[in-house]
Amino acid sequence: MMTRTSLLLLLTSSLVQSDASGCPSLAASQGCFCQFQIKAKRVDFSCNSTSLEDLLTSTETIADSQQVVWHLKYSNVSIGHFKKSLLGSLRANHFIALDCGITSIDQDAFSGLSDDLESLDFGQNKLERVPTPALESLANLDTLDLSNNLIETVHAEAFKGLKSLRFLSLLGNRIKFVDDLAFKGVGGSLTHLNLIGNALSTVPSKPLQILSDLQWLHLHENRITSLAKEDFSGMGENLEELGLASNQLEEIPDRAFAYLKMLNSLDLDGNRIRYIHPKAFKGIERSLEWLKLGENQLSAIPAESLRRLKNLMDLNLRQNHIEKILEDDFKDYGETLQFIYLQKNRIHTIEMKALEELDSLGWLYLSSNNLSVVSDETFQPVLDTLQAIDLSDNPFNCDCHIAWFRDLIRDKKFNVVNMGKETRCRTPPRLNGKSIASVSAEDLVCVEKASTGAEDSSPPLEDSSRGVKDSSQGGKDSSQRMEDSSHQFLACPSLVLLLLLTLLST
Numbered sequence: 123m124m125t126r127t128s129l130l131l132l133l134t135s136s137l138v139q140s141d142a143s144g145c146p147s148l149a150a151s152q153g154c155f156c157q158f159q160i161k162a163k164r165v166d167f168s169c170n171s172t173s174l175e176d177l178l179t180s181t182e183t184i185a186d187s188q189q190v191v192w193h194l195k196y197s198n199v200s201i202g203h204f205k206k207s208l209l210g211s212l213r214a215n216h217f218i219a220l221d222c223g224i225t226s227i228d229q230d231a232f233s234g235l236s237d238d239l240e241s242l243d244f245g246q247n248k249l250e251r252v253p254t255p256a257l258e259s260l261a262n263l264d265t266l267d268l269s270n271n272l273i274e275t276v277h278a279e280a281f282k283g284l285k286s287l288r289f290l291s292l293l294g295n296r297i298k299f300v301d302d303l304a305f306k307g308v309g310g311s312l313t314h315l316n317l318i319g320n321a322l323s324t325v326p327s328k329p330l331q332i333l334s335d336l337q338w339l340h341l342h343e344n345r346i347t348s349l350a351k352e353d354f355s356g357m358g359e360n361l362e363e364l365g366l367a368s369n370q371l372e373e374i375p376d377r378a379f380a381y382l383k384m385l386n387s388l389d390l391d392g393n394r395i396r397y398i399h400p401k402a403f404k405g406i407e408r409s410l411e412w413l414k415l416g417e418n419q420l421s422a423i424p425a426e427s428l429r430r431l432k433n434l435m436d437l438n439l440r441q442n443h444i445e446k447i448l449e450d451d452f453k454d455y456g457e458t459l460q461f462i463y464l465q466k467n468r469i470h471t472i473e474m475k476a477l478e479e480l481d482s483l484g485w486l487y488l489s490s491n492n493l494s495v496v497s498d499e500t501f502q503p504v505l506d507t508l509q510a511i512d513l514s515d516n517p518f519n520c521d522c523h524i525a526w527f528r529d530l531i532r533d534k535k536f537n538v539v540n541m542g543k544e545t546r547c548r549t550p551p552r553l554n555g556k557s558i559a560s561v562s563a564e565d566l567v568c569v570e571k572a573s574t575g576a577e578d579s580s581p582p583l584e585d586s587s588r589g590v591k592d593s594s595q596g597g598k599d600s601s602q603r604m605e606d607s608s609h610q611f612l613a614c615p616s617l618v619l620l621l622l623l624t625l626l627s628t
């Protein structure tokens with residue numbers, strides 16, 4: 123297999139050369155390849171898993187050809203200390219040196235690249251510091267990736283000179299400390315900062331204040347235990363996306379994001395959040411559209427805090443400890459919600475009018491909860507807009523109250539129901555494990571509860587009541603049965619009315 127691939131590569135590279143392209147011929151044994159992209163008129167050059175000597179020889183050959191290499195890629199070559207001689211007079215637009223065991227970089231190593239280099243990726247190496255002296259001359263650098271190195275501290279002015287830098291990734295290092303002046307020099311240009319997977323215990327707010335153009339800040343997978351009101355001050359005006367997932371937050375305090383007037387997406391998944399201050403989202407009422415609060419420890423929908431969010435579109439509360447959806451849980455902010463994720467909670471009750479304000483709801487996820495009943499009346503307000511609903515993995519009691527849902531599944535009312543999973547009955551015992559869609563209409567009957575009379579104390583046996591129901595409704599189709607059950611709802615008042623009318627007419 124390997125030999126076939128290399129043969130193929132060999133073939134393509136020799137074809138390329140005959141194409142009068144910019145690729146000089148390289149000794150095939152050296153594991154370095156030059157490719158000419160005819161359409162884009164670009165030369166790409168890569169060395170993977172070669173010896174340092176072979177890399178040097180091939181690089182020199184390419185450099186001698188005077189080409190500006192579009193993608194220059196070294197991977198899995200044991201480099202260690204990166205010297206200027208590794209690049210010689212080579213010029214490149216994008217330079218990637220992955221997994222090369224790089225521990226340090228000569229101050230002048232990239233001096234030949236300063237005019238052309240747009241992106242630099244030194245991921246998966248062994249750098250313990252940001253190599254500032256080597257980077258300083260790269261005035262046209264747009265993207266710098268130092269992910270998966272061993273950096274513990276981001277020192278003052280670590281990125282000075284990088285006047286055009288917009289994207290910076292420090293993902294997967296061991297950063298505990300960021301100097302207050304760490305980003306001095308890139309404050310006016312940086313738009314994306316990735317600090318995922320480090321060891322920060324607080325939001326590095328002071329250093330972030332310089333970053334007036336930041337649009338995207340990801341702080342997932344750190345060890346942040348609390349947020350303070352001032353954490354995001356100063357940097358605020360342009361931030362659109364903030365990621366704080368998989369930290370150790372327990373509460374969201376008053377005005378935690380108040381300065382972030384443009385914040386559109388906030389990810390707080392996977393923390394230990396138990397409390398959200400009613401004014402936690404003050405300042406971002408108009409801008410926030412995406413809010414993730416999944417995998418936390420909320421025991422109720424934090425409605426008081428959410429009411430202010432007038433443009434919220436996507437609310438994720440999956441995997442919390444929520445037990446009930448209350449009548450006013452979506453009041454005052456529900457009209458714009460399109461996606462609600464509530465799966466893996468402990469919901470056993472959805473109050474009658476709870477969904478009434480959800481005028482735009484398209485996707486509702488309620489799987490893996492503790493629902494034994496879902497009433498027609500509760501869901502009626504959203505049936506017109508809903509495109510997908512997931513009620514799978516709930517302990518449903520399959521009686522007349524669920525007939526409407528069975529009919530919806532059968533009629534394919536939604537584009538997607540239960541995301542391909544079956545919704546099954548838990549009770550009564552004779553229907554345990556049966557898919558609701560497959561239960562016959564005759565089986566979805568209600569055990570009549572006598573509201574007066576002496577029989578109250580001894581509920582009728584399921585089988586006998588079933589017999590009674592069957593004989594009275596046996597021949598009717600399910601939609602009629604649904605009507606019947608809603609008529610039953612009105613039976614008492616209309617009876618009284620009838621009685622009154624009869625009395626009056628006599």
Ligand SMILES: *[C@@H]1O[C@H](CO)[C@@H](O)[C@H](O)[C@H]1NC(C)=O
Nearest residue numbers: 168170171195196197198220
């Ligand atoms: C290098 O080559 C190996 C196979 O020898 C391959 O698995 C790996 O993905 C390559 N690495 C890069 C960065 O191209």
Ligand SMILES: *[C@@H]1O[C@H](CO)[C@@H](O)[C@H](O)[C@H]1NC(C)=O
Nearest residue numbers: 170171172173197198199200
């Ligand atoms: C890295 O290169 C060595 C040879 O230098 C090889 O044995 C190893 O499989 C390579 N690893 C990867 C991930 O390509």
Ligand SMILES: *[C@@H]1O[C@H](CO)[C@@H](O)[C@H](O)[C@H]1NC(C)=O
Nearest residue numbers: 467468469470471492493494
């Ligand atoms: C499910 O709800 C019932 C009440 O309807 C409650 O007794 C039971 O403990 C709940 N189970 C779980 C796993 O929350």
